[in-house]
Amino acid sequence: MKMKSSKHITHKDLMKVFWRSFTMEWAWNYERQMNLGYAFSLVPVLKKIYSNSKEKLAEAYKRHLAFYNVTPWLSTFPLGISIAMEEQNADDPNFDPESINDVKVALMGPLSGLGDSFFWGTLRVIATGVGTSLAIQGNILGPILFFLIFNVPALLTRYYGLFVGYNIGSSFIEKVQKTGLMDKLSYGASVLGLSVVGAMVATLVTIKMPYKIGTGTDAVTISKIFDGIVPGILTVLFTLFIFWLDKKGWKAAWILLLIAGIGIFGAWTGILGGI
Amino acid sequence: MITPVTAILLALTAMLANGEYFLGSSMLSRPLITCTIAGLIMGDVRTGIIMGASLELAFVGSFSIGASIPPEIISGSILGTAFAIGAGKSTAVALTLGIPIASLVLVIKNLCFIFILPYFVHKADRYAEKADGSGIGRMNVLGGFFSVNLPIGLVVGISYVLGSPVIKTVLAAIPKFVISGLGIATGLLPAYGFALLLKMMINKHNAVFFVFGFALAAYLKISVTGVAIFGACLALILTGYSAYKDNHNQGTGNGPKDNNGGVNKAQTGGINYEDEEF
Helix, strand or coil: CCCCCCCCCCCHHHHHHHHHHCCCCCCCCCECCCHHHHHHHHHHHHHHHHHCHHHHHHHHHHHHCCEECCCCHHHHHHHHHHHHHHHHHCCCCHHHHHHHHHHHHHHHHHHHHHHHHHHHHHHHHHHHHHHHHHCCCCCHHHHHHHHHHHHHHHHHHHHHHHHHHHHHHHHHHHHHCCCCHHHHHHHHHHHHHHHHHHHHHHHHCCCCCEEEEEHHCCCHHHHHHHHHHCCHHHHCCCHHHHHHHCCCCCCCHHHHHHHHHHHHHHCCCCCCCCC | CHHHHHHHHHHHHHHHHHHHHHHCCCCCHHHHHHHHHHHHCCCHHHHHHHHHHHHHHHCCCCCCCCCCCCCCCHHHHHHHHHHHHHCCCHHHHHHHHHHHHHHHHHHHHHHHHCHHHHHHHHHHHHHHHHCHHHHHHHHHHHHHHHHHHHHHHHHHHHHHHHHHCHHHHHHHHCHHHHHHHHHHHHCCCHHHHHHHHEEEEEHCHHHHHHHHHHHHHHHHHCCCHHHHHHHHHHHHHCCCHHHHHHHCCCCCCCCCCCCCCCHHHHHHHHHCCCCHCC
């Protein structure tokens, strides 16, 4: 790409992303969680940014169909940053597109930590408290207030998150670009992103092997034995196994069937235990 | 009294409740809302609201954090309320009637999550290859509708017609290991998502950071947010953040000073990403 390709993203474009972000959890799936909602939210903007390159547009769509998860009401913040980075990517041939996903992934953990404790831990508790105390007397204001107390702040966060994310993203990346630190940014982003993925593999993939070896007080579960070697080694081995199957060219449907089969076979034989 | 209209209305209520995920995760699925609507349909809003409050408190611990989805509270609270009001019984009855249905719906939901929704997810990948944005949009909208929303509506409507005892018989007929096996599979599925994510991000030179994050979480039991903080520090250290700052702020005294960004770029030029595409 030699010409300046991206047309300027307007307020109207961002509003489309805002509305589309409402569907963030609609097609939530175990495999890649909010990926469809995230990509769906970005479609109109990406179409505009890459209006002159079908290949780059396809690449961008693929990028945003990767695994993503965040507290839904905060989802517009990483969306805003992604938009700013995609814009830069279209303008600058030296931009490293991998850094877009790295930054996204890096934000996932901290944003969710913050968001879950604020929205689930605080706001919902207040809304439920007010709502139930009225509803328990049969007062219709109970459900109404519950709905409003939660959703007004949630909507405001969703709205402003998008613009704050986009502005921070644009000004930061412009600065990085001017000072010629793009290599550093993408390297730093991959350090951070991969650390977060490593932590997520350790905490979000669940494998329990409750089958006991030995008798009486000496009995230990198979999980314990593996955890004695390296804690969580089963989850990382399983993830790498799937990684390997995918690299071998296994079709998605077969991998999913295999996983379902492993689960049911594991439960039938008692080798694998529930969560 | 069981009428087809009531069954359809209850099914639509369930679909609206699940529709919260289409409407900004707006809490429509909580018992406070669903029981109120179910009460309205059954002709006793007041009882519906009161049951909603009790069920809300009973389910207060159930919410999704991070990667987990909430247990199936939609069908349980709607049908529990409908049965209890229909039979003129109390909230406790609503709860006991609701729970078997909630378990059945959870099984069905897991089946859909494992066997139906992935079809849409992977079809979206194919649309992405063709740069077809509206195709991706269709997969998002239809995927959520056919694999979660419609099944919940159908189960609620049919369960209402059949009644709670039949549901219990159906549940008893499904082998236990199938139910728990599907649960186990949902715990394994994120591994596939992470494998795909790793494919995009990892190469020989940065694989060590994956191990770093994993080890922090596995050995020190640090949360994902905590690991992100460690990762951010490591990233700033490795990229010489202080040198970057010195462009504007001379004399902070820490770190080597590179006043010229171009020099920095040359120094880090050894890290070459472009040729590491998978």
